[in-house]
Every structure is written in C-alpha cells, then in structure tokens.
Amino acid sequence: xxxxxxxxxxxxxxxxxxxxxxxxxxxxxxxxxxxxxxxxxxxxxxxxxxxxxxxxxxxxxxxxxxxxxxxxxxxxxxxxxxxxxxxxxxxxxxxxxxxxxxxxxxxxxxxxxxxxxxxxxxxxxxxxxxxxxxxxxxxx
Numbered sequence: 001x002x003x004x005x006x007x008x009x010x011x012x013x014x015x016x017x018x019x020x021x022x023x024x025x026x027x028x029x030x031x032x033x034x035x036x037x038x039x040x041x042x043x044x045x046x047x048x049x050x051x052x053x054x055x056x057x058x059x060x061x062x063x064x065x066x067x068x069x070x071x072x073x074x075x076x077x078x079x080x081x082x083x084x085x086x087x088x089x090x091x092x093x094x095x096x097x098x099x100x101x102x103x104x105x106x107x108x109x110x111x112x113x114x115x116x117x118x119x120x121x122x123x124x125x126x127x128x129x130x131x132x133x134x135x136x137x138x139x140x
Contacts, residue, residue, distance in 0.1 A: 046103035047076040054080035079123040
C-alpha cells in the first residue's frame with residue numbers, strides 16, 4: 001500500500017509551514033517516529049522555501065508526497081531559475097556569514113537520497129527520499 005498527497009501551492013511563504021504540518025500529520029498517522037518526522041519536516045521546509053524564493057513570480061509550485069511502507073518520497077517542482085544557483089550552493093560557494101544558501105546541504109544531510117534536476121524550459125524538480133522509522137509496524 002502507498003499513500004499519495006498532492007499539493008498545488010501559491011508562491012507564498014505561508015505555504016511552507018502549512019506543508020510541513022500536513023506532512024507531519026500524515027506521517028504521524030502511520031506511526032513514523034517524531035525524530036524521523038522532524039527530519040522530513042525540516043527537509044521539506046527547506047525545499048518549499050527554495051521553491052517560494054526562486055519560482056517565477058506568480059507561479060504555483062507542486063509538492064507530491066508518497067508514503068510507502070519503508071520510505072517517504074517527496075517531489076517539489078517549481079518554475080524557478082534552474083540549476084545555476086543550486087550548483088553554487090552545493091559546491092560550497094556560500095560565504096560563511098551568508099543568511100541563506102544552505103538549504104540543499106541541509107536536505108542532503110537529512111535525506112537518504114536527493115535528486116535535483118532542471119525542467120524545460122525552466123524550473124527545478126527536487127526529489128527527497130527518506131527511509132522511515134516507525135513506532136509500530138507499517139500500515140497495521
């Protein structure tokens with residue numbers, strides 16, 4: 001069995017905590033541990049914040065969450081500026097005193113797998129995979 005949630009969200013900062021709360025509630029129903037939910041929440045929050053910041057003005061962004069028995073897959077898709085900024089961020093070209101630019105590194109530290117790809121003609125697709133730890137067996 002799998003559960004899939006799909007959200008189409010306006011490019012607005014208020015959607016970031018909303019998305020985190022919806023995902024946390026869904027994972028709690030399936031007995032995912034608080035620590036695991038916190039890691040996923042922080043990762044999805046960073047991904048959504050990047051989409052809100054970099055998406056084309058007025059554009060929506062999409063978050064699709066698929067909860068499997070053993071893992072959670074999160075896809076965040078936007079019409080943003082593309083891989084140029086992401087490549088600099090991942091290369092560590094962020095000054096130590098910068099107030100932003102660490103989101104992808106945080107996501108990589110929390111997730112089991114991260115895939116970032118460019119969309120044509122513009123935009124980004126970010127996939128985050130996190131293996132789930134549970135307090136009880138899955139889907140019981």
